[in-house]
Amino acid sequence: MTRIESTFARLQAEGRKAFVSYIMAGDPDVDTSLAVMKGLPGAGVDVIELGLPFTDPMADGETIQLAGQRALEGGMTLDRTLQMVRDFRKDDNDTPIVLMGYYNPIYSRGVDTFLAQANEAGIDGLIIVDLPPEEDEELCIPAQAAGLNFIRLATPTTDDKRLPKVLQNTSGFVYYVSITGITGAAAAQAADVAPEVARIKAKTDLPVIVGFGIRTPDTSRAIASVADGCVVGSAIVSEIAAGKPVEDILSFVASLAEGAHSA
């Protein structure tokens, strides 16, 4: 059982919703992002999504793109991202870490080398935006063979005919994208999301977590109440971009987590 699976099993037993947060590794620098990351579990974060910077984040909005640019300009690399995870793991061996990004930096490293390094560093799962089920043999299947979860995105355009294919090799949880669009864009509506989550849950036992378009504690609660939890990324990254102190960022995260947990 991965840390992701045991965390969701525990939350389910407790009847609690999950709160998942996203930050970009190395944004604006390694020390700050590591300090934020170390504070996330204390702020109520159940699963950490750690962004791997990429020059061309085609599915992300400006907020995440600029975060990636700041990280890359600060010299962030795949090796330094893995080192950040190792440093986090020195004090925390329980909180699941999902690496989220695009395929090319991983392909460039070599899939087998990358998977060995990710496992050793303490990464539990992967969300790779530009690897749909049609490309499963690239990374999804090798990752699961190596003991990592491969978390797939389901979207409003994933119809019933296609849904089984999307769920087939997914593990850990299903990430439902609340809108057709990029990160940090339109606001998610619980009324639109609820029937979609139900549609997916009818086809899988995996937890369904909803992301994209969640920026406030109220939306966090509203969306978590119709799913197994929710993800917030751009809203947190905006706080980091504004140069706020780590404690202020973490108290904002705590308010979002509180929203989800009160659902």
Next chain:
Amino acid sequence: MDDLINSFMTGPDEKGRFGIFGGRFVSETLMPLILSLEEEYEKAKTDDSFWAEMDFLWKHYVGRPSPLYFAERLTERLGGAKVYMKRDELNHTGAHKINNVLGQIILARRMGKTRIIAETGAGQHGVATATVCAKFGLKCVVYMGAHDVERQAPNVFRMKLLGAEVIPVTSGRGTLKDAMNDALRDWVTNVRDTFYCIGTVAGPHPYPAMVRDFQSIIGKETREQMQEAEGRLPDTLVAAIGGGSNAMGLFFPFLDDKDVAIIGVEAGGKGVNAKMEHCASLTGGRPGVLHGNRTYLLQDDDGQILEGFSISAGLDYPGIGPEHSWLHDVGRAQYVSITDKEALAAFQLCCETEGIIPALEPSHALAHVAKIAPDLPKDHIICMNMCGRGDKDIFTVAKHLGVDMSATEGRNAG
């Protein structure tokens, strides 16, 4: 060359691959759309009414077939091989781009899409898309890098005249790659009513194959015209490559003619060196995944994509169509690079000897022709693709030649 391959014309496979290249590396939101596009294209491919509509518009709207022209004075000047030019710069809108745009827009209409988006570098694909959208009364949005908006001002004005909305892209360095990112973001957001009209033989399957098929009219005509002019096929084909659509269009119908040498010319910028001031993906890059396909890319050791560099906005892209990557790896085509300086010299040579002002993109192809023709026998036939006219580039060329045109710009704007 790999003798085990019986035909070079059977790709891509059902997964959209040419060898290891190509594929469908896109987000889930786009996947259902790409599958339905593939289905629609497969239907259209064998539908006579689709090709009848294409043929009619190619003839009466675009002006096809484009001439195959023997460049006599250029041939004399170079003193070797006979040089022919496939005159796709004479097409309506001034480049080969419209061949493909017509096909995609007819497909979009069949799919019931009402809004067309496109990315553009030099602006030729944007102009072609805006043109066909105007003809069919479709809404058109063109993404163009802010840097390109600046260096291709005449084309920006043309697109606006044609009713398109031009959105300058400021992310990254503001060139073609960044425009493509923003077009993909638009598509993910407006997936239900929008058709993404890609301008080159790149992107997720089925785009590389579909764009190649539409552009193959260039090579099909060249075969017939060369038979008529010389009673045989050419010995060597030469075409410039950014993404590689004009080249794929010329090359594809000749891939199984093993005696025809095929040469693609990449943009060497300031020179293919360690400083990466070029756009030569095959000469200076390695395989990676970007914009929906696996192909040769300019990238650093960590898999981060590098910005290309070229005097020609149309070649300024860090990748190349996946079929070119495959043809390179199996050895069917040869790929070389030409610097900005060499392309500028060829641009002037073509103006002086033939009375044809070429675009900077085919000037790269011409520069390579000028390099190899003198050493080839007089009965050797080279056919280069004159894929675009140079009106859009005169300001850039003037700047590089040290001519100040700012005073005349206002007078010529009409």
